[in-house]
Amino acid sequence: MIDPFKFLADLLTIRLLGLDVTQSLGGALHFFIEDTAKIFFLLALIVFVIGLFRSMMSPERVRKLIGGKRRIVAYPAAVGLGAVTPFCSCSSIPLFIGFLEAGIPLGVTMSFLIASPMINEIAVIILASSIGLEFAVLYVVTGLTVGLIGGLLIDGMKLERYVEDYVWKIHMGEAALPEHPESWAERAAYAWGEVKSILKRLWLYVFIGIGIGAFLHGYVPQEFFTQYASADNPFAVPLAVLMGIPLYGSATSVIPVAEALLAKGVPVGTVLALMMSIAALSLPEVIMLKQVIKPQLIAIFVGILAVAFIFVGYGFNFIFS
Protein backbone atom coordinates (compact mmCIF):
# COMPACT_ATOMS: atom_id res chain seq x y z
CA MET A 1 0.00 0.00 0.00
CA ILE A 2 1.29 3.44 -0.86
CA ASP A 3 1.54 5.68 2.16
CA PRO A 4 0.24 9.03 0.87
CA PHE A 5 2.02 11.00 3.61
CA LYS A 6 5.37 9.40 2.88
CA PHE A 7 4.71 9.91 -0.82
CA LEU A 8 4.12 13.62 -0.25
CA ALA A 9 7.26 13.94 1.87
CA ASP A 10 9.30 12.04 -0.77
CA LEU A 11 7.95 14.29 -3.47
CA LEU A 12 8.77 17.52 -1.66
CA THR A 13 12.16 16.66 -0.17
CA ILE A 14 13.67 14.36 -2.78
CA ARG A 15 12.10 15.44 -6.05
CA LEU A 16 11.44 19.11 -5.51
CA LEU A 17 14.35 20.14 -3.28
CA GLY A 18 16.75 17.44 -4.38
CA LEU A 19 17.78 16.59 -0.82
CA ASP A 20 19.27 13.32 0.38
CA VAL A 21 17.08 11.91 3.13
CA THR A 22 19.98 10.02 4.63
CA GLN A 23 21.60 13.39 5.39
CA SER A 24 20.69 15.58 8.37
CA LEU A 25 18.67 18.30 6.66
CA GLY A 26 16.91 16.01 4.20
CA GLY A 27 16.07 13.50 6.92
CA ALA A 28 14.73 16.12 9.31
CA LEU A 29 12.69 17.84 6.61
CA HIS A 30 11.27 14.55 5.36
CA PHE A 31 10.26 13.61 8.91
CA PHE A 32 8.73 17.05 9.47
CA ILE A 33 6.66 17.05 6.28
CA GLU A 34 5.46 13.47 6.63
CA ASP A 35 4.46 13.88 10.27
CA THR A 36 2.86 17.28 9.81
CA ALA A 37 0.69 16.03 6.96
CA LYS A 38 -0.18 12.77 8.71
CA ILE A 39 -0.87 14.08 12.20
CA PHE A 40 -2.95 17.08 11.18
CA PHE A 41 -4.94 15.03 8.67
CA LEU A 42 -5.68 12.28 11.18
CA LEU A 43 -6.33 14.74 13.98
CA ALA A 44 -8.95 16.64 11.98
CA LEU A 45 -10.55 13.46 10.68
CA ILE A 46 -10.81 11.72 14.04
CA VAL A 47 -12.01 14.77 15.92
CA PHE A 48 -14.68 15.27 13.28
CA VAL A 49 -15.89 11.67 13.37
CA ILE A 50 -15.90 11.59 17.18
CA GLY A 51 -17.61 14.98 17.20
CA LEU A 52 -20.52 13.44 15.33
CA PHE A 53 -21.08 11.10 18.24
CA ARG A 54 -19.89 13.33 21.03
CA SER A 55 -23.35 14.40 22.10
CA MET A 56 -23.85 10.85 23.37
CA MET A 57 -20.83 11.25 25.65
CA SER A 58 -21.35 14.50 27.52
CA PRO A 59 -19.78 14.71 30.99
CA GLU A 60 -23.26 14.93 32.47
CA ARG A 61 -24.05 11.58 30.93
CA VAL A 62 -20.77 10.03 32.03
CA ARG A 63 -21.54 11.14 35.57
CA LYS A 64 -24.90 9.43 35.43
CA LEU A 65 -23.35 6.28 34.00
CA ILE A 66 -20.80 5.88 36.79
CA GLY A 67 -22.84 7.27 39.67
CA GLY A 68 -24.31 4.76 42.08
CA LYS A 69 -22.38 1.83 40.61
CA ARG A 70 -20.43 -0.47 42.88
CA ARG A 71 -16.64 -0.11 42.84
CA ILE A 72 -16.08 -3.29 40.88
CA VAL A 73 -18.10 -1.80 38.04
CA ALA A 74 -17.23 1.84 38.65
CA TYR A 75 -13.43 1.52 38.34
CA PRO A 76 -13.27 -0.15 34.95
CA ALA A 77 -16.08 2.10 33.76
CA ALA A 78 -14.29 5.27 34.92
CA VAL A 79 -11.00 4.27 33.37
CA GLY A 80 -12.65 3.19 30.13
CA LEU A 81 -14.75 6.32 29.88
CA GLY A 82 -11.69 8.41 30.73
CA ALA A 83 -10.01 6.84 27.75
CA VAL A 84 -12.77 7.46 25.24
CA THR A 85 -13.72 10.95 26.33
CA PRO A 86 -11.02 13.49 25.57
CA PHE A 87 -12.46 16.38 27.52
CA CYS A 88 -10.56 19.62 27.41
CA SER A 89 -8.36 19.85 30.48
CA CYS A 90 -10.44 22.87 31.52
CA SER A 91 -13.31 20.51 32.24
CA SER A 92 -11.25 18.56 34.77
CA ILE A 93 -12.47 20.70 37.65
CA PRO A 94 -16.21 20.61 37.02
CA LEU A 95 -15.86 16.89 36.27
CA PHE A 96 -14.02 16.29 39.51
CA ILE A 97 -16.62 18.14 41.58
CA GLY A 98 -19.55 16.70 39.67
CA PHE A 99 -18.28 13.15 40.14
CA LEU A 100 -17.73 13.49 43.88
CA GLU A 101 -21.08 15.20 44.25
CA ALA A 102 -22.77 12.25 42.58
CA GLY A 103 -21.28 10.03 45.30
CA ILE A 104 -18.63 8.56 43.03
CA PRO A 105 -15.66 7.57 45.24
CA LEU A 106 -12.53 9.75 45.17
CA GLY A 107 -10.43 6.85 43.87
CA VAL A 108 -12.74 6.29 40.92
CA THR A 109 -12.69 10.00 40.14
CA MET A 110 -8.90 10.02 40.21
CA SER A 111 -8.78 6.96 37.93
CA PHE A 112 -10.82 8.94 35.45
CA LEU A 113 -8.56 11.97 35.75
CA ILE A 114 -5.44 9.86 35.20
CA ALA A 115 -6.73 7.95 32.21
CA SER A 116 -8.39 10.86 30.48
CA PRO A 117 -5.40 12.96 29.35
CA MET A 118 -3.16 9.97 28.77
CA ILE A 119 -5.33 7.91 26.49
CA ASN A 120 -7.67 9.13 23.86
CA GLU A 121 -8.74 7.86 20.51
CA ILE A 122 -6.75 10.54 18.68
CA ALA A 123 -3.47 9.54 20.29
CA VAL A 124 -4.18 5.84 19.82
CA ILE A 125 -4.93 6.05 16.10
CA ILE A 126 -1.98 8.33 15.38
CA LEU A 127 0.29 6.05 17.45
CA ALA A 128 -0.87 3.00 15.56
CA SER A 129 -0.28 4.64 12.20
CA SER A 130 3.08 6.24 12.89
CA ILE A 131 4.73 3.79 15.24
CA GLY A 132 2.74 0.62 14.94
CA LEU A 133 -0.28 -1.19 16.25
CA GLU A 134 1.69 -3.17 18.82
CA PHE A 135 3.08 -0.06 20.47
CA ALA A 136 -0.37 1.56 20.47
CA VAL A 137 -1.91 -1.44 22.22
CA LEU A 138 0.93 -1.50 24.72
CA TYR A 139 0.41 2.18 25.46
CA VAL A 140 -3.33 1.80 25.96
CA VAL A 141 -3.17 -1.29 28.17
CA THR A 142 -0.41 0.19 30.31
CA GLY A 143 -2.19 3.54 30.60
CA LEU A 144 -5.45 1.88 31.67
CA THR A 145 -3.62 -0.22 34.23
CA VAL A 146 -1.83 2.79 35.69
CA GLY A 147 -5.14 4.68 35.92
CA LEU A 148 -6.79 1.77 37.66
CA ILE A 149 -3.98 1.16 40.14
CA GLY A 150 -3.52 4.87 40.87
CA GLY A 151 -7.21 5.25 41.67
CA LEU A 152 -7.29 2.13 43.84
CA LEU A 153 -4.26 3.28 45.83
CA ILE A 154 -5.79 6.70 46.45
CA ASP A 155 -9.03 4.99 47.45
CA GLY A 156 -7.22 2.67 49.85
CA MET A 157 -5.39 5.52 51.54
CA LYS A 158 -8.67 7.27 52.44
CA LEU A 159 -7.58 10.69 51.32
CA GLU A 160 -10.96 12.40 51.24
CA ARG A 161 -9.78 14.88 53.88
CA TYR A 162 -7.36 16.33 51.34
CA VAL A 163 -10.13 17.44 49.07
CA GLU A 164 -10.86 21.16 49.57
CA ASP A 165 -13.77 21.58 51.94
CA TYR A 166 -15.84 23.76 49.67
CA VAL A 167 -16.00 20.94 47.14
CA TRP A 168 -18.08 18.81 49.49
CA LYS A 169 -20.48 21.69 50.05
CA ILE A 170 -21.34 22.23 46.43
CA HIS A 171 -24.72 20.94 45.51
CA MET A 172 -25.19 20.20 41.93
CA GLY A 173 -28.49 21.02 40.40
CA GLU A 174 -30.36 18.28 38.62
CA ALA A 175 -28.36 18.20 35.41
CA ALA A 176 -30.70 19.95 33.06
CA LEU A 177 -29.30 17.94 30.20
CA PRO A 178 -28.91 20.36 27.35
CA GLU A 179 -30.71 19.44 24.19
CA HIS A 180 -28.47 17.44 21.91
CA PRO A 181 -28.02 18.25 18.30
CA GLU A 182 -30.59 16.10 16.61
CA SER A 183 -30.17 16.27 12.85
CA TRP A 184 -27.02 15.07 11.14
CA ALA A 185 -26.51 18.56 9.74
CA GLU A 186 -26.41 19.96 13.27
CA ARG A 187 -24.08 17.19 14.37
CA ALA A 188 -21.75 17.87 11.46
CA ALA A 189 -21.73 21.58 12.33
CA TYR A 190 -20.92 20.72 15.92
CA ALA A 191 -18.18 18.29 14.86
CA TRP A 192 -16.65 20.88 12.56
CA GLY A 193 -16.68 23.37 15.43
CA GLU A 194 -14.83 20.78 17.55
CA VAL A 195 -12.19 20.32 14.85
CA LYS A 196 -11.60 24.06 14.73
CA SER A 197 -11.44 24.50 18.48
CA ILE A 198 -9.18 21.49 19.09
CA LEU A 199 -6.82 22.42 16.27
CA LYS A 200 -6.68 25.98 17.57
CA ARG A 201 -5.72 24.67 20.98
CA LEU A 202 -3.26 22.00 19.86
CA TRP A 203 -1.54 23.12 16.66
CA LEU A 204 1.36 24.84 18.36
CA TYR A 205 2.11 21.87 20.65
CA VAL A 206 1.86 19.46 17.77
CA PHE A 207 4.26 21.57 15.70
CA ILE A 208 6.70 21.77 18.59
CA GLY A 209 6.47 17.99 19.01
CA ILE A 210 7.07 17.39 15.31
CA GLY A 211 9.91 19.92 15.32
CA ILE A 212 11.66 18.16 18.19
CA GLY A 213 11.07 14.79 16.54
CA ALA A 214 12.50 16.04 13.24
CA PHE A 215 15.52 17.52 14.99
CA LEU A 216 16.22 14.27 16.85
CA HIS A 217 15.73 12.33 13.66
CA GLY A 218 18.07 14.40 11.52
CA TYR A 219 20.66 15.90 13.80
CA VAL A 220 21.20 13.78 16.89
CA PRO A 221 23.45 10.81 16.16
CA GLN A 222 22.31 7.36 17.17
CA GLU A 223 25.44 6.99 19.33
CA PHE A 224 24.20 9.75 21.60
CA PHE A 225 21.18 7.65 22.56
CA THR A 226 23.02 4.35 22.81
CA GLN A 227 25.43 6.04 25.15
CA TYR A 228 22.95 7.85 27.39
CA ALA A 229 19.52 6.30 27.01
CA SER A 230 20.11 2.59 26.59
CA ALA A 231 18.50 0.05 28.88
CA ASP A 232 21.90 -0.41 30.52
CA ASN A 233 21.73 3.05 32.01
CA PRO A 234 19.60 2.68 35.16
CA PHE A 235 19.01 6.43 35.37
CA ALA A 236 17.49 6.79 31.92
CA VAL A 237 13.95 5.82 32.95
CA PRO A 238 13.60 7.96 36.11
CA LEU A 239 15.20 10.84 34.25
CA ALA A 240 12.70 10.47 31.40
CA VAL A 241 9.82 10.55 33.90
CA LEU A 242 11.22 13.55 35.78
CA MET A 243 11.73 15.44 32.54
CA GLY A 244 8.18 14.75 31.54
CA ILE A 245 6.53 16.06 34.70
CA PRO A 246 6.86 19.80 34.12
CA LEU A 247 6.53 19.43 30.35
CA TYR A 248 3.09 20.08 29.05
CA GLY A 249 2.00 18.38 25.91
CA SER A 250 -1.04 16.53 24.81
CA ALA A 251 -0.58 12.84 24.14
CA THR A 252 -0.83 13.67 20.43
CA SER A 253 2.02 16.16 20.37
CA VAL A 254 4.42 13.72 22.05
CA ILE A 255 4.00 11.05 19.39
CA PRO A 256 6.51 12.47 16.87
CA VAL A 257 9.11 12.68 19.63
CA ALA A 258 8.43 9.07 20.64
CA GLU A 259 8.61 8.01 17.01
CA ALA A 260 12.05 9.59 16.56
CA LEU A 261 13.36 8.19 19.85
CA LEU A 262 12.24 4.65 19.04
CA ALA A 263 13.84 4.87 15.59
CA LYS A 264 17.10 5.90 17.26
CA GLY A 265 17.05 2.77 19.36
CA VAL A 266 15.85 4.19 22.66
CA PRO A 267 14.21 1.26 24.51
CA VAL A 268 10.40 0.93 24.46
CA GLY A 269 9.98 1.21 28.23
CA THR A 270 11.90 4.47 28.43
CA VAL A 271 9.87 5.98 25.61
CA LEU A 272 6.57 4.84 27.15
CA ALA A 273 7.56 6.31 30.51
CA LEU A 274 8.46 9.64 28.93
CA MET A 275 5.24 9.81 26.89
CA MET A 276 2.99 9.02 29.82
CA SER A 277 4.74 11.44 32.08
CA ILE A 278 4.40 14.26 29.58
CA ALA A 279 0.74 13.49 28.86
CA ALA A 280 -0.55 12.76 32.36
CA LEU A 281 1.54 15.03 34.54
CA SER A 282 2.08 18.68 33.82
CA LEU A 283 2.35 21.99 35.58
CA PRO A 284 -0.94 23.36 34.18
CA GLU A 285 -2.74 20.19 35.27
CA VAL A 286 -1.35 20.49 38.80
CA ILE A 287 -2.28 24.18 39.00
CA MET A 288 -5.80 23.30 37.94
CA LEU A 289 -6.13 20.46 40.44
CA LYS A 290 -4.94 22.82 43.16
CA GLN A 291 -8.34 24.49 42.97
CA VAL A 292 -10.02 21.38 44.33
CA ILE A 293 -7.48 19.33 46.23
CA LYS A 294 -4.95 20.16 48.89
CA PRO A 295 -1.17 20.09 48.24
CA GLN A 296 -0.78 16.80 50.14
CA LEU A 297 -3.06 14.95 47.73
CA ILE A 298 -1.43 16.61 44.73
CA ALA A 299 1.94 15.39 45.98
CA ILE A 300 0.56 11.87 46.45
CA PHE A 301 -1.07 11.98 43.01
CA VAL A 302 2.16 13.08 41.29
CA GLY A 303 4.19 10.63 43.39
CA ILE A 304 2.04 7.60 42.59
CA LEU A 305 2.08 8.37 38.89
CA ALA A 306 5.81 9.04 38.77
CA VAL A 307 6.54 5.75 40.52
CA ALA A 308 4.07 3.92 38.28
CA PHE A 309 5.70 5.32 35.12
CA ILE A 310 9.15 4.34 36.38
CA PHE A 311 7.86 0.79 36.92
CA VAL A 312 6.39 0.82 33.41
CA GLY A 313 9.75 1.94 32.03
CA TYR A 314 11.86 -0.66 33.80
CA GLY A 315 9.28 -3.37 33.26
CA PHE A 316 9.09 -3.01 29.51
CA ASN A 317 12.82 -2.48 29.11
CA PHE A 318 13.30 -5.73 30.97
CA ILE A 319 10.69 -7.64 28.95
CA PHE A 320 11.97 -6.39 25.60
CA SER A 321 15.68 -6.65 26.27
Add this chain to the structure above:
Amino acid sequence: MKNIKVLGGCCGNCDTVMKMIETQAKNLGVEVALEKVTDMATILGLGVMSTPGVVIDGKVVHSGSVPAPSKIDAWLKG
Protein backbone atom coordinates in the same frame (compact mmCIF):
# COMPACT_ATOMS: atom_id res chain seq x y z
CA MET B 1 -34.97 42.56 28.29
CA LYS B 2 -33.28 39.20 28.42
CA ASN B 3 -31.06 38.10 31.23
CA ILE B 4 -28.24 36.03 29.77
CA LYS B 5 -25.44 34.28 31.63
CA VAL B 6 -22.44 32.65 30.02
CA LEU B 7 -20.94 29.92 32.19
CA GLY B 8 -17.29 29.00 32.04
CA GLY B 9 -13.86 29.33 33.55
CA CYS B 10 -11.02 29.12 31.10
CA CYS B 11 -10.43 27.89 27.55
CA GLY B 12 -11.23 31.26 25.98
CA ASN B 13 -14.29 29.68 24.41
CA CYS B 14 -16.46 31.44 26.94
CA ASP B 15 -15.23 34.86 25.83
CA THR B 16 -16.00 33.87 22.26
CA VAL B 17 -19.56 33.07 23.26
CA MET B 18 -19.90 36.37 25.16
CA LYS B 19 -18.81 38.30 22.09
CA MET B 20 -21.07 36.32 19.75
CA ILE B 21 -24.12 37.00 21.88
CA GLU B 22 -23.24 40.65 22.32
CA THR B 23 -22.82 41.27 18.60
CA GLN B 24 -25.91 39.35 17.57
CA ALA B 25 -28.06 41.03 20.19
CA LYS B 26 -26.91 44.40 18.89
CA ASN B 27 -27.64 43.40 15.31
CA LEU B 28 -31.11 42.18 16.19
CA GLY B 29 -31.79 45.16 18.43
CA VAL B 30 -32.57 42.93 21.41
CA GLU B 31 -31.80 44.34 24.81
CA VAL B 32 -29.77 41.96 26.96
CA ALA B 33 -28.13 41.95 30.35
CA LEU B 34 -25.06 39.83 29.74
CA GLU B 35 -23.08 38.32 32.58
CA LYS B 36 -20.13 35.94 32.78
CA VAL B 37 -20.21 33.33 35.53
CA THR B 38 -16.90 31.73 36.47
CA ASP B 39 -17.71 30.44 39.94
CA MET B 40 -17.71 26.64 39.83
CA ALA B 41 -20.22 26.26 42.65
CA THR B 42 -22.73 28.36 40.74
CA ILE B 43 -22.07 26.62 37.44
CA LEU B 44 -22.46 23.16 38.94
CA GLY B 45 -25.43 24.38 40.94
CA LEU B 46 -27.14 24.94 37.62
CA GLY B 47 -26.41 21.34 36.68
CA VAL B 48 -23.76 22.17 34.09
CA MET B 49 -20.51 20.20 33.99
CA SER B 50 -19.19 21.10 30.58
CA THR B 51 -18.53 24.68 29.61
CA PRO B 52 -19.21 27.01 27.93
CA GLY B 53 -22.83 26.99 28.99
CA VAL B 54 -25.57 29.49 28.32
CA VAL B 55 -28.40 30.42 30.68
CA ILE B 56 -31.30 32.56 29.53
CA ASP B 57 -33.68 33.98 32.10
CA GLY B 58 -32.60 31.35 34.60
CA LYS B 59 -32.92 28.39 32.25
CA VAL B 60 -29.96 26.38 30.95
CA VAL B 61 -30.27 26.28 27.18
CA HIS B 62 -26.85 25.08 26.18
CA SER B 63 -23.66 23.47 27.46
CA GLY B 64 -20.43 21.95 26.30
CA SER B 65 -19.61 23.89 23.16
CA VAL B 66 -19.61 27.21 21.38
CA PRO B 67 -23.20 27.39 20.13
CA ALA B 68 -24.00 27.85 16.46
CA PRO B 69 -24.94 31.43 15.49
CA SER B 70 -28.35 30.19 14.34
CA LYS B 71 -29.02 28.93 17.86
CA ILE B 72 -28.08 32.24 19.41
CA ASP B 73 -30.45 33.93 16.97
CA ALA B 74 -33.26 31.64 18.04
CA TRP B 75 -32.65 32.31 21.76
CA LEU B 76 -32.57 36.04 21.25
CA LYS B 77 -35.75 36.08 19.18
CA GLY B 78 -37.59 33.56 21.33
